[in-house]
Amino acid sequence: MSAYLTEETSTQTVNARMDTSADPRLRRVMGALVEHLHAFIKDVELTEEEWGVAIDFLTKTGQICGDTRQEFVLLSDVLGVSMLVDAINHRFEQGATPTTVFGPFHVEGAPERAMGACISADGKGEICLFEGRVTDLDGNPVEGACLDVWSDNADGFYDVQQPGIQPQWNNRGIFRTGPDGRYAFRGIRPISYPIPDDGPVGKMLAALGRHPWRPAHMHFLVSAPGFRRVITHTFVAGDPYLTSDAVFGVKDALIVDFERVETASEIWRAPFDFILQRA
Structure with missing residues (x-):
């Protein structure tokens, strides 16, 4: 050769x-x-011209990245790469709660809160009770499971996107299950929001005739000793973007019927059980 x-x-x-x-x-x-x-x-x-456009696109993608924005992760998300890597690396047994994309807005060190506490600190949005159980595949409760949760606010932004506007740790918290494996906390009924589309990735989506919207969801990172960690969302049933999520993160098993209850402490209820696979 x-x-x-x-x-x-x-x-x-x-x-x-x-x-x-x-x-x-x-x-x-x-x-x-x-x-x-x-x-x-x-x-x-x-063509040489197309290769030049590609080099310019990648250069601009890198230039817009910073401490609070990762455009390359966004690019991976909208091309379906993030979800494909996730699927390959989390081939759980049937019945276990499926994973989905981590997203760029998780923050380490969120405060640990008492079971049933409210994570919303800005006074916006409709309060929702998120509750359920954490069990193994046989239905046994998992004691000491850690649920790290986070969501956007009622304006569609995460607290790290609006420093100085939203309170720190707004719509974030950590909860640990007791012997019964139950969890409960109050947040807001999440809303749909667009991914940041003012950069190269957003321009690419527009050129392809694709929208930048994500369906409403609550983030969960669920872990427990002896079990495989689950990074996932729960999605609001009926959201108009469920079948066209910009980052392809929706799975049928993660869609939840948010029940309207209108009690003294909340307007909505979102029941969901997490089923963990042993490590």
């Missing part, structure tokens, strides 16, 4: 340059990346 790259031998020529002493997993991943990337370029017969 020639040491020089040609259209016909491009994949083999590039991959042959990798030394056999390189990490085997790295060689496999990079070899496959080169193979598929070159095949894509040949399939669409990419």
Whole structure:
């Protein structure tokens, strides 16, 4: 084989340059990346102008990233890559609560709150009681399960998107189950919101005729000793964006009927049981 790259031998020529002493997993991943990337370029017969647009897009995507914004994660999300990686890495047993995308707005160190406490601190939105059980696949309660929860506010923004406007830790909290495996907390009935669309990813979506909206959801990170961690959402049944979520995060098993109750302490109730698979 020639040491020089040609259209016909491009994949083999590039991959042959990798030394056999390189990490085997790295060689496999990079070899496959080169193979598929070159095949894509040949399939669409990419023009020099289009390649220039691609380089400019990636450059601008990197330039807009910062401490509070990760445009490359957003790009991964809207291309379905995040959900595909999630699906491959979380092949749970049937009956276990499915996972979905983590999202960019989780914050470490949220306050641990008493069971039943309210996580909404800005006084906006319709209060909702989120409650249910954490069990194993056999229906046994899981004691000491940690539920890290977070959501947008009634204006469709997370607290980290509006520092100085929303109270710190607004719509966030950590709860731990007792012997009965039950959890309960009050938040707001979440609303649909658009992902940040003022950057390169948003412009790409617009060019493709795609909208940037996510259906209303509450985030959960559920963990317990001896069990596999679950990162997931619960989605509001009937939301108009369930079948067109911009980041492809919806699964049937995660759609919840929010019940209107209008008691003295809340307007809505969202029952949902988490079923964990043993590690």
